[in-house]
Amino acid sequence: EIVMTQSPATLSVSPGERATLSCRASQSVSSNLAWYQQKPGQAPMLLIYGASARATGLPARFSGSGSGTEFTLTISSLQSEDFAIYYCQQYNSWPRFTFGPGTKVDIK
């Protein structure tokens, strides 16, 4: 099983600041990497797929990068609605997806 890890576990950021979230895979997943945002009481929402492609309607302040085993999600200027938990997911071993443990982005 491909194990996903994320860092940091919690990221405290002020509104308007930049947030950088990391995700690592235990083996190469090529570019088969997605990022999801989840807010309390809601289902996850797809943000990024193919490591760097934005989902339809996603603001340009969200960007993804990386390939192989190292990936990054960057939020260039945090808005109030961006405070949430972010999960990375590999789908290289589809349909046996695995998810990272999440990074909580909260208000500093």
Next chain:
Amino acid sequence: EVQLVESGGHLVQPGGSLRLSCAASGFTFSRFSMNWVRQAPGKGLEWVSYISRSSSIIYYADSVKGRFTISRDNAKNSLYLQMNSLRAEDTAMYYCSVGSESPSPIDYWGQGTLVTVSS
């Protein structure tokens, strides 16, 4: 608009059984594979099971293999998860989601149904 509405979750004793349902609308259900994904309270996401469009291909996570059974009824636009021999660690929100026939992320999720396994 794609809609996935899960139901059937509630409190059940360890060793008990439960059947979850997911009603799909807004897309041609029979043309898409489906998944169940769960999330324990305050924890991360765990893929549970996959079923292909025709039910010919089925996969389970090792944690549920032999206890859970995924199925679908394309005539009723419905997905199911039969859960037997339930354990405390099966306590989670269970989400149904639209799958794919090739490596792809999950575009559409339901709002989930909560299963609590406790005596």
